Amino acid sequence: MKRSTVAAQAAAGSARLDLLDSLQGLNQSDRCVEVTLAWLADALPIEQAFFAAVYEERGCLEGLAGLGVDPDAVAGFHLPLSDRNHPLLVALTSSEPVPFHSGIRGAEGTPLSADEFVAVSVCRKAADAQPIGLLCLGTPSLDDAHRESVEWLAGILATQLAALWYSSAADTARHRQQRLESITEILDVVSDPILVSDADGRTLLANQGAENLLSSEEDMSEGRRRAVALNNMLFSASLFSTHDAEANRREVLLVDPVDGHDLLFEMLTQPLEFEPGEEVTVSVLRNVTDLQRAMQELEDNYFRLRTAESRTRAERDRLELILGSTVDPILVTDSEGKIELTNPPAERLLTSEGSSIAAERRVQGNDAVLTSFHSKLYADSSQRLRDQLSLIDPVSGAEVPVEAIATRVVDRYGEDSATVTVLHDLTEAMEKASLYEQVKEYSERLEDRVREATAELAQQNELLRRQALQLEQASAMKSQFLANASHELRTPLNAIIGHAQLMLEGIAGELQPRQEEKLQRLDSNAQHLLAIINDLLDITRIEAGKLPIRPDRFELPDLVSEVAAELEPLVPAESVELNIELGPDLPTLETDRKKVKQIFSNLLSNALKFTVEGHVSIHTRFDDDSGTVHLAVHDTGIGIEEDHLHTIFEPFGQSETAFRPKQPGTGLGLSICRRLAVLLGGEIRVDSTLGEGSVFTFELPPVYREEEG
Amino acid sequence: MVDREKGLILIVDDYEEGREICAEYLAFHGYEVATAEDGEEALAKARELLPDLLLLDLALPKVDGWEVARRLRADEATADLLILALTAHALDDLRQRALDVGCDGVVTKPVIPKELERQVREALDSK
Numbered sequence: 001m002k003r004s005t006v007a008a009q010a011a012a013g014s015a016r017l018d019l020l021d022s023l024q025g026l027n028q029s030d031r032c033v034e035v036t037l038a039w040l041a042d043a044l045p046i047e048q049a050f051f052a053a054v055y056e057e058r059g060c061l062e063g064l065a066g067l068g069v070d071p072d073a074v075a076g077f078h079l080p081l082s083d084r085n086h087p088l089l090v091a092l093t094s095s096e097p098v099p100f101h102s103g104i105r106g107a108e109g110t111p112l113s114a115d116e117f118v119a120v121s122v123c124r125k126a127a128d129a130q131p132i133g134l135l136c137l138g139t140p141s142l143d144d145a146h147r148e149s150v151e152w153l154a155g156i157l158a159t160q161l162a163a164l165w166y167s168s169a170a171d172t173a174r175h176r177q178q179r180l181e182s183i184t185e186i187l188d189v190v191s192d193p194i195l196v197s198d199a200d201g202r203t204l205l206a207n208q209g210a211e212n213l214l215s216s217e218e219d220m221s222e223g224r225r226r227a228v229a230l231n232n233m234l235f236s237a238s239l240f241s242t243h244d245a246e247a248n249r250r251e252v253l254l255v256d257p258v259d260g261h262d263l264l265f266e267m268l269t270q271p272l273e274f275e276p277g278e279e280v281t282v283s284v285l286r287n288v289t290d291l292q293r294a295m296q297e298l299e300d301n302y303f304r305l306r307t308a309e310s311r312t313r314a315e316r317d318r319l320e321l322i323l324g325s326t327v328d329p330i331l332v333t334d335s336e337g338k339i340e341l342t343n344p345p346a347e348r349l350l351t352s353e354g355s356s357i358a359a360e361r362r363v364q365g366n367d368a369v370l371t372s373f374h375s376k377l378y379a380d381s382s383q384r385l386r387d388q389l390s391l392i393d394p395v396s397g398a399e400v401p402v403e404a405i406a407t408r409v410v411d412r413y414g415e416d417s418a419t420v421t422v423l424h425d426l427t428e429a430m431e432k433a434s435l436y437e438q439v440k441e442y443s444e445r446l447e448d449r450v451r452e453a454t455a456e457l458a459q460q461n462e463l464l465r466r467q468a469l470q471l472e473q474a475s476a477m478k479s480q481f482l483a484n485a486s487h488e489l490r491t492p493l494n495a496i497i498g499h500a501q502l503m504l505e506g507i508a509g510e511l512q513p514r515q516e517e518k519l520q521r522l523d524s525n526a527q528h529l530l531a532i533i534n535d536l537l538d539i540t541r542i543e544a545g546k547l548p549i550r551p552d553r554f555e556l557p558d559l560v561s562e563v564a565a566e567l568e569p570l571v572p573a574e575s576v577e578l579n580i581e582l583g584p585d586l587p588t589l590e591t592d593r594k595k596v597k598q599i600f601s602n603l604l605s606n607a608l609k610f611t612v613e614g615h616v617s618i619h620t621r622f623d624d625d626s627g628t629v630h631l632a633v634h635d636t637g638i639g640i641e642e643d644h645l646h647t648i649f650e651p652f653g654q655s656e657t658a659f660r661p662k663q664p665g666t667g668l669g670l671s672i673c674r675r676l677a678v679l680l681g682g683e684i685r686v687d688s689t690l691g692e693g694s695v696f697t698f699e700l701p702p703v704y705r706e707e708e709g
Numbered sequence: 710m711v712d713r714e715k716g717l718i719l720i721v722d723d724y725e726e727g728r729e730i731c732a733e734y735l736a737f738h739g740y741e742v743a744t745a746e747d748g749e750e751a752l753a754k755a756r757e758l759l760p761d762l763l764l765l766d767l768a769l770p771k772v773d774g775w776e777v778a779r780r781l782r783a784d785e786a787t788a789d790l791l792i793l794a795l796t797a798h799a800l801d802d803l804r805q806r807a808l809d810v811g812c813d814g815v816v817t818k819p820v821i822p823k824e825l826e827r828q829v830r831e832a833l834d835s836k
């Protein structure tokens with residue numbers, strides 16, 4: 001039936017407007033469909049219709065609302081989208097209405113009571129728009145006018161439903177996303193890693209700080225990715241443990257993905273209802289690595305401080321000990337002269353502890369002296385001042401002369417820090433000085449005495465020297481005298497003898513017997529006198545020590561034979577026998593041969609002189625005990641009286657017997673012999689029996705040694 | 710009876726007694742004798758007379774015996790003269806000194822005339 005197009009169009013237009021009005025404000029999809037279907041029923045001669053919507057998440061086409069149909073059947077209508085070839089599903093994608101009648105699969109099973117209907121896809125008019133649903137109209141076909149209305153309606157419905165479903169979901173999602181993104185943006189400003197995790201621990205949101213720790217890209221190094229993986233593990237573990245524990249603040253040790261260093265975080269977690277019914281956990285990681293390090297440093301510094309403190313204390317104690325043990329008073333004053341530190345000796349001088357008024361006064365006096373000393377130091381603005389001060393011992397009142405040395409101590413800014421004053425007690429020094437003076441004086445006196453003594457000594461030495469000289473001179477004079485005497489005595493005597501002998505030889509003419517006899521006696525007496533003089537001079541020389549020893553090496557037997565031969569003429573041939581007995585192992589003699597000869601000659605000649613008949617024996621032997629050589633002369637002569645045994649060695653001590661031998665000795669022979677023997681280190685002994693004989697033994701050390709002489 | 714063949718002996722001694730005894734004795738025994746009483750005279754007479762033997766006392770005035778001996782030995786004319794030194798000392802070193810200075814022998818004083826004569830004879834014989 002055709003209406004007038006304008007009017008019809010106008011009517012159709014206003015009817016559409018009405019629908020739009022009705023749809024406006026409806027936010028429930030099933031109501032939209034009902035309203036739409038109701039309108040459609042007016043516009044078309046249909047009595048039944050239903051709409052099935054596409055539920056993507058459920059993957060099916062489900063009935064949503066209907067018109068003139070059983071609501072349960074609508075609700076029960078269910079077609080899986082997987083069955084793509086199902087004609088109904090195919091119709092979904094068609095842009096044209098698709099008629100259905102019995103024989104086509106799917107025609108039955110709809111809530112429509114008839115099998116003949118038209119299926120119209122409800123889809124938004126966008127290029128890639130997905131169908132929203134399927135509208136099934138209970139009419140076998142549609143004419144063009146109706147078709148156009150239906151198509152318009154489908155479009156409207158699509159728009160409406162889309163608006164209701166997708167945009168709200170998209171909105172929610174987008175809105176949610178937008179919320180998250182803007183939150184993230186805000187949180188990126190915070191350097192601490194912040195994460196929002198859902199109930200399953202999945203990260204919903206992570207700020208830049210968190211991403212640096214917990215996300216990695218493909219192009220990152222192996223090490224970095226591993227670090228990140230580790231961090232994720234550690235973080236998740238921590239997150240889950242917070243869920244269990246009550247505490248929502250704990251420490252987490254993570255790894256810096258960049259340099260691999262350990263990072264310590266304090267993790268604060270807080271549950272939050274992000275969306276209605278959606279619980280999330282907000283985790284904030286505060287990097288306390290530095291904090292921890294700072295704390296550690298603080299601890300260390302504290303420890304160091306304590307150590308320094310104790311060391312300083314120890315040093316100070318030590319200083320006090322040192323100061324206390326110093327004998328010299330030491331005091332430290334500030335720039336105003338106030339005493340900061342003293343040692344015991346200083347205290348003694350500068351404190352009185354109220355012992356007595358006198359002590360108090362003395363302390364004040366000392367204080368005043370020191371103060372003026374210090375003010376001089378500051379006035380001079382010199383760094384050091386040395387002066388001699390006179391203080392008083394508060395207790396004894398004794399004067400204490402001191403040498404004060406004050407040194408200003410400046411700190412590194414050049415400001416006066418303190419002044420150290422050392423007082424050096426001079427009493428000792430002064431005492432020492434006076435002692436030194438005394439010592440010097442004594443030493444000088446001593447020196448003088450020594451000098452005197454030395455001079456005396458020198459004088460005495462000089463005296464002795466002169467005396468020695470005089471003695472020497474005397475001795476020399478003596479020798480000279482001896483020599484002169486000897487010469488003077490002998491010369492005239494020689495002349496006497498000479499003349500006598502000349503006369504005896506007949507040089508002065510022939511002699512009468514009596515003249516001859518007289519001359520003979522003259523001659524022999526003169527000779528005797530000469531012998532005596534010679535002997536005397538010998539003795540004198542021995543006494544004067546003027547007889548030098550001339551050691552010679554010789555054999556005693558040779559000497560004995562020599563002397564025996566020389567004295568042979570003296571032996572009275574018939575009546576006296578001369579024997580020589582030489583002992584064994586006689587050592588070679590090292591002594592003055594001449595003197596030994598003289599001694600022996602004397603002994604032998606004596607023996608021969610005094611023996612009229614019998615024998616004269618010469619014995620030689622070496623005596624082991626004494627280490628001396630014994631030369632003994634035995635005779636069977638007249639012998640010597642016992643009384644005279646000790647006098648015979650004295651000058652002129654010859655025994656006074658009636659018997660006078662033909663050749664009288666000088667009386668000096670034996671004494672000379674003994675002296676000579678002693679000179680050679682030996683001795684002469686005598687043993688004799690009157691009338692029977694004598695033994696004279698000359699004992700001699702074989703080697704002459706000067707000490708013994 | 711003076712016999713030149715026995716030899717001329719010059720006796721030098723400042724002691725007159727001694728000199729005379731020696732001279733008398735030797736003359737008696739046939740020697741020709743001359744005398745001098747000091748060193749100076751000794752040198753002069755020795756050079757002049759060229760005696761066969763010189764009896765020289767070592768201690769002499771003017772020039773002592775040692776010097777006389779030296780000079781005579783130094784003089785070619787008198788270098789070969791026989792000299793017997795007369796000395797009172799008989800010490801060994803003195804003896805050696807006398808020999809060193811050029812004397813041919815030493816006679817000790819006091820002179821025993823017989824002994825002297827013997828030594829003179831021996832010395833002359835040895836020449």
